[in-house]
Every structure is written in structure tokens, then in C-alpha cells.
Amino acid sequence: MVMNTIIRFGYPIIFGILLASSIIELSISAWLTSKFNTMHNNSSTSEKISVRYILFCSVWTIVFGGAYFITFLLAISGIITSIASHTLFLFVTWILWLAAAAAITSNLGGSLNCKVNTAFFYCEHLNALMGFAWLIFILLTIILILVLIRGIISAKRGDGYRGALLDV
Numbered sequence: 001m002v003m004n005t006i007i008r009f010g011y012p013i014i015f016g017i018l019l020a021s022s023i024i025e026l027s028i029s030a031w032l033t034s035k036f037n038t039m040h041n042n043s044s045t046s047e048k049i050s051v052r053y054i055l056f057c058s059v060w061t062i063v064f065g066g067a068y069f070i071t072f073l074l075a076i077s078g079i080i081t082s083i084a085s086h087t088l089f090l091f092v093t094w095i096l097w098l099a100a101a102a103a104i105t106s107n108l109g110g111s112l113n114c115k116v117n118t119a120f121f122y123c124e125h126l127n128a129l130m131g132f133a134w135l136i137f138i139l140l141t142i143i144l145i146l147v148l149i150r151g152i153i154s155a156k157r158g159d160g161y162r163g164a165l166l167d168v
Helices: 002-039 045-073 083-108 123-157
Strands: none
Touching: 002 045, 002 123, 045 083, 045 123, 083 123
8 A cells, every 4th residue: 555655646756857958958859960961070980879878768668658658647558557667667767767877977977067967068068978878877766666565565465467557
């Protein structure tokens, strides 16, 4: 019963923060992609590819995460609101964001001191991109842990993983 309350109130808050962070990440990565395409001033090809990959991850999270969030809020029952479906989506998204955060962090050497480092154009934007990528990864980790705990409780109760994320 306690887990149901946590999911009922905590899931929309954390998922809302996830979607808002993804929109911010989309904005930054789209702007950087635009600048790299028009000015050709990226410091390396891997930097440009990492930014484009983060753009893809942002769109993925907004589209599919938005669909899961809406179905959760509307309390629609079915395969998309099952624990198994949520776990699969969150795990795939978690892997995508782990790769995205690691790629941009690797390109930037861990972090950039924008007052000292002049090798990177758009230093502050790249730092923000890296920070939001790790924030999204952490949020996905928290959500995935909540859904996995809910799945374990559901399986022990006999409902299995096809059960709904939230008992109505």
C-alpha cells in the first residue's frame, strides 16, 4: 500500500522533471547541432556526433516518455501501462542516456573550465548539455528502481509483471 502511494504521487513528479529536463536538453542539443551545421566550428567529429546523439535521446524520451506519462495520468489500463512495458521502456532509455552522458563527458574530458579552456566553442552550452544528460540518467535510475520494486511486489502478490503500475 505504501508503494502504491509513492507511485501515485512520486512517479508523476519525477517523470515530469524528467520530461522537463529532456525538453531543456532537446533545446540545447538542437541549438548546438544548428550551430555546428552552419558554422562548422565543432572541435571534433566526435563532439558533433555526441551532440546529435543527445538530440536523438531527447526526442526519444519526450515522445515515448510523454506517451507513458499521459497513459499513467489517464489511468488507461493495458499493455502500455503494465510493469513489464514500463520496465522495458525505462531500461532501454536508461541505456541510451548512459551512453549519451558518457559520450559527452568523454568528449569534454570530464568537465570544462570555460575561463581556461578555449579549445571548445560554446563551452557553457556543452557543460549544460553534459550536466542535464547526467541529471536525466539519475532520474531514469530512480524511476527504474521504483518500477522494479513495484514489479517485485506485484510478482510476490501473484499479479506478475503484466499487472498495472498502479492499483486503481
